[in-house]
Amino acid sequence: MFGSERGKGGDIVVWLILGVLALAFGLTFGLPSDQLSVGESGYARVFGQNVTKEDFAYQQRALGTVFPLPEGEQGRTFGVREEVLEAIVERLVLASTGEELGLMTETRDAEEMTRDGFYIILDLDRGFPWAGEAKFDYEWFKNDFLRGYLVVSEPRYLEIQRQELLARQTRDLIAASVVVPEAEVWAEFEKRNNQLSLRYVRFPPNDYAELVDPTAAEVDGWMMEHPDELTEMYEREAARFLKLPAEVDLRIIEVAKPMQPPADAGEEVQAMWEANVAAAKAKAELARTRIVDNGERFSTVARELSEAIDTARIGGRYGWTQVTDTGSGLDRAVDKAAQALEDGQVSEVIEGESALFVVMVAGHREGDVPEDQAKRELAEDAVRSARGRELAKQAADEALLALREGGKDLDDLFGAKTPELGKPGALGGLGGGGGLEDAPLGEGAGEEEGAGEGEEGAPAEAPAVAKNVDFSPKIEIKETGLFQFGEAIPDIGANPGLTLAAWEVNMDEPVIDEVFNTPAGYLVAVVDERSQADRERYAEERAEIYDRLTRTRAIGVLSAFTKHRCYLGKATVDIRTNDRAVDQLMAYEGVEWPEENAPLPPYEMCARVGDGGGMLRLAGALRGQGMRSP
Template sequence: MLSLMRKHAGSWLIKLALGAIVIVFIFWGVGSYRAQRENRVAVVNGAVISLDEYRAVYDQLIQQYREQFGDSLDENLIKTLGLKKKALDELIDRELLLQEANRLGLRVTKEELARAIQQVPAFQRNGHFDQMQYERILAYNRMSPETYEARKAQALIMERIQALILSCIKVSDAEALETFKWREKQVSFKYVLFKPSSYQDVKPTPEEVKTYFSKNKERYEIPPKVKVRYVTFPFKEFESKANISEEEISQYFELNKEQYATPKKVRAQHILFKVPQDAKQEVIDSVRKKALKVLKEARAGADFATLARKYSDDPGSKKKGGDLGFFTRDRMVKPFSDAAFALAPGKISEPVRTRFGWHLIKVTAVQEAKEPVLAEVSDKIRRKLVKDAARTLAYDRANEIYDACYAAGRIDSVAEAYKLNVHETPFFARTESVPGIAMTEEFARTAFDLEENEISEPLELSDGYYILEKIDQKPSTIPELKAVENRVRKDLIRDRQQELASNDAEDFLNCLKAGEEFEKEAGKRKLKVKTTDFFKRFGPIPGIGFEQELINAAFSLTPSKPLADTVIKGNEGYYVICLKERKAPEEKEFEANKSEIKSRLMLQKRQECMEQWLAGLRRHSDISIEKHFLE
């Protein structure tokens, strides 16, 4: 059954843009996973979350992020995004939601279910629900109407309980104002930076290097290594075996027309009159008057491109006469797009205000929205369906070979019988790259989890499926000092430099705490005092960059307590900081942005509320996760 499920999950049919269908399908699967498999990754109050369920959700997450990041989605990004944990958390949260909804007795009536299904765009033709379309799409996805409707009802129940939980959340004007003040407040500070790299006189003796090594041997431990043989099933090699009919292309096109429609585009020139984000109203008005003068010239017949080269503050388009090329509505900030898309070709807008300043916009051409034509996108659809089908074929072949390898107890004899190439790695550590392997971390994790001579199940990586057999391993060892002496010496020098910089920073800070003036004490020590420009809580520090501990410390300073209590370690070294000035935002700026602030705060509060509510459910639930599952 797993093979069947993975086969259909990998096919293009399951990847249709069906909105709620895909959600229902992915999160509850085809048939009852829990009854089909005994293997599990977690248990939530007695309800089992199976490995198959997890894989379905994880695969869907990978697909979503691959569409967003493309080839940039490598193993490091997957790890950074925490997609493995995210997939499991989604399953646990959904199980908790359903259990709580059941406890509260939440139900969905037949009428409510029917209305929800009829509103799914994929089931509609010409804006109306189409029963034949509905049945055909479900049939393509190997799902009966009864199964889909039962799961859609569960999805609606989940939506209902979430709405119930979040219905009491409100955001007052006072709350929004407080948030605005907190977010928009600005500070500047003066500081002295103690850079470890400036301490160049550190020259450790051979005896000191030896002592340092003996105290830190674990730093230089050579990790355990393994060697594996493996066979591969690259997706590319199965593309030639994927037979996609014209009917399948046509069906996919009909179900996904909106993906291939060409949205309306305009081509425009603009002249930007920049306004600082913290500008006072008189400055904003003054810049607008300048824009109006230039507008008068433009409408009197002056060449717009010449005016843009002369007046525009946009370095990206100024030299091109303000030309921005063609763009869709979502490519520009809303006020700019609204104005541009409302203009006829040749017309020039009144000054338009955005967060960048005032704009004069001239539309030079318009490309109207265009409905897609199958003939124009047929090749593109075919390539997509071929790739999806190839993944399915590769998976089926990998499972067939795995069954044979499992029965034989080894890879090489099976590979010879099936005329497959067998590859063998050199010894590699868990964190080392493996020649020829795209997603080394997943490959290494699987290899290290195997017992000697054990064969892995098919492992899906970015370029295909792999079956591994561990053939040898080496335990971890501590090298002789001679083999790592240069590295040890560099580490010792670095640690000494860090210590010296930290000590000098602490000594300087202690003198300031004792009452010495910042600039005066720095002058005595021949230290350079620098001052930052104003910056906000969520922006970079001018001249320094994003240093979260520094930012946190700076915003904790007050006129009555301007000196930071501690030395702050940053990327460049050790900082001693003192408040220079604080600047509060003007309340009239709040009034202009109140609606947006309240919407953002509402979204944040809803998210926090949901997270806290689920955390409460987790605390009072019996949840067990299989040992080492997420390692």
């Protein structure tokens, strides 16, 4: 044991005397037996080796040089003590197996490894400060590392490292027996090299649904055709219609009010401001006149004239809200005006702090909403959603048709490179025409409860969206980047149909001839790039792939073998525990455990053997910490 580093100048006579005394003591009282019982101070006995509290303390400190061990409640959650004890058991199981197989390591091997600058923990090589070219520092090793940090004697440390070396030999022997079939290597090569990338556009139904204004006839029809579905919807969402505060179904048209110039501004600036204010008021008055006097739909006028983009897009709908107490969150002038309006009534032009408003209240409710009214609201949402899906699918079909037969590409239709084609309409636009304004959004497009009726009570005929305004959903071209065959498609998810269709595409005509319904909307795609495996490249990469697959498989084989060997040892009583001491250890006494947390399952020896400290690695990853540097 590092004989040249210790004992220099020692008195050999003293050592001889001590040796004689020890021999006499042994002959008189018997030499120490290697069949010690576990005893009160130990935790387990594994193939003839005692696992003492000192061994546990060493293993815990040694693991701390590899992983930042969680403490307290987090340590209990990840089972730090279980991992520490299992690491000792794993080492002893594999060392015992190595001895049975005729493998051998000596203390001298551990000494040489230490001089070279390394020690082993969980089959990982950890480095001493002298690893490399530096000189072995015995004093630092003995005093700082062994006594100061690990708190272990030198003979015990070297014995543990000898066992680690023997366990490694066992692992290496088992890993060397692992063979990967050639077909599996080729399959992995194909998986890595059969790649493609897509460019695509998506048409979200929810965006199109915002442009739909269901008519009373459409809602009635849907309720008659889907009575069971409507009942299920109501039962599922009934809580949202109960015990409501006083609310109104608010619709607004907003026109920005020009900011007043400073008092010392010139006459020209003042005159310009007054002209802009007059123009804003005229625009707001025009909106009201078109609704009240001309019978146009509030939603139509809101989409054309309102300057509040979010509500203008959805026809001025602000939704059910309070206009008393907490208020709607809008200008106070809006809430005050809404409080005085009856169902379907349109306000005068209201001047707020920063804008002019035209307000309509489409309905009132408070407390528990009657079931028939609640079901009608649900049906209206269902109609809007269904029509949104139809419009999104129609837009996707139009885009695919233009790509496939119209000689266009995605940049022509939806990119910024060809602005001369015009902005795509709500249904794709596709170079003019075919937008939402030309789509049938439901019979009686001018019908709206309480507003927009002509002199004879007939619905006024007006387009759902003004032709000079484009509220089309923004269609954005996206790219997946290269992904492997069989993988989930980036930003799209698992879609085997899309993947298979992409692989069957002729790259001379890269458009995928199908519209795909994905969770985020209808999708139209073209194959941007595709690469396939070939034998020449396989010859270059085969060795690396085989090595990687072998190592991966060896990990699984080693884990299964070690667990099997451990459980077999328990069955043959070659592994036994001091249940009382282990239970006390795993109780984590002194660690507070929140009452709401479920209790951890009881500790079972061998359950984590062979996992290589998997839970400790996970704990480090979740805490943003990896393995410690050697």
